[in-house]
Amino acid sequence: MERIIIDMDEVMSDTMGGMIEWYEKEHGLPIDYNRMLGTGWVKGFPEHHQEMIWNRLLAPGFFRDLPVMKDAVDVIRELNNRYEVFIVSAATEFPNSLKEKLEWLQDNFPFLTWKQVVLCGDKRLIHGDYMIDDHVKNLMHFKGKPYIFTTPHNLNVTEYERLNSWEDAAKIFLV
Amino acid sequence: MERIIIDMDEVMSDTMGGMIEWYEKEHGLPIDYNRMLGTGWVKGFPEHHQEMIWNRLLAPGFFRDLPVMKDAVDVIRELNNRYEVFIVSAATEFPNSLKEKLEWLQDNFPFLTWKQVVLCGDKRLIHGDYMIDDHVKNLMHFKGKPYIFTTPHNLNVTEYERLNSWEDAAKIFLV
Incomplete structure (x- = not known):
């Protein structure tokens, strides 16, 4: 086999969709799909919120x-x-x-x-x-x-x- | 490399040592090393306690x-x-x-x-x-x-x- x-x-x-849903509810800011290209979807979120996105990935519950x-x-x-x-x-x-x-x-x-x-x-x-x-x-x-x-x-x-x-x-x- | x-x-x-320490404290029964041979260490614990040993493996904390x-x-x-x-x-x-x-x-x-x-x-x-x-x-x-x-x-x-x-x-x- x-x-x-x-x-x-x-x-x-x-996973990206789950994060966008949470993010737009919290902040209402649009994410930038162009910034993701060649790196990863996390980079589509504003620079000053990168740490917050990362913390959300690390927090209990996000992936569930x-x-x-x-x-x-x-x-x-x-x-x-x-x-x-x-x-x-x-x-x-x-x-x-x-x-x-x-x-x-x-x-x-x-x-x-x-x-x-x-x-x-x-x-x-x-x-x-x-x-x-x-x-x-x-x-x-x-x-x-x-x-x-x-x-x-x-x-x-x-x-x-x-x-x-x-x-x-x-x-x-x-x- | x-x-x-x-x-x-x-x-x-x-892992077996950790389980034996817990088991003997709880039950004081000796484990049987011969019963493990060719299978795994869990089988060394008495038959009527197999489910309990299994539950301990599944419980939070055991591996920590x-x-x-x-x-x-x-x-x-x-x-x-x-x-x-x-x-x-x-x-x-x-x-x-x-x-x-x-x-x-x-x-x-x-x-x-x-x-x-x-x-x-x-x-x-x-x-x-x-x-x-x-x-x-x-x-x-x-x-x-x-x-x-x-x-x-x-x-x-x-x-x-x-x-x-x-x-x-x-x-x-x-x-």
């Missing part, structure tokens, strides 16, 4: 109730029937996220088990046949076939095959 | 203050200077252990960073040059050179090169 490595934030969960990406549940359920699926999240930077990410998966993807979850700091030691991730830093060391999952911060990346949605993933992996 | 994958429970931390294995700090500090060290623990079965394991590492091995930690359910997707682990189930799929770290439950294993202590590890990796 071929192995697919799937990222969580910005791929399964709408994030919205699920459209079609992710249906497509990953079917992938799980046909492939060896592992969910690999660079999460050890955020100690409070660890248990919350497991609980979030259990709530939204109950067909996945704890055996399929990897919470790490660096994905270089993860091997598989396919990787779906929004970050070049994770895809660039991968020995299998990498796919970049589209999100505002990676719109200028051209060197990877792109999945614009989970519907796109279904067209490639579930034909 | 060569990569060493190091397990936590029964290798860096004296475990004793550190003799010489582990000094040897791993030096390994960390000469190798790419990753700490890989099969921990997602115990959601309350995740943050505690990070904190325990920070307290006892402050020279390691969150980037070097992997908390997972299955080590088959982890690649490296060397693996130090107490479980055959983790070593058997490893593509690099495996070493079994001696602990009562694996005394009957003969198919792997054995490290009886961190001093043994120093003799192999730090010559």
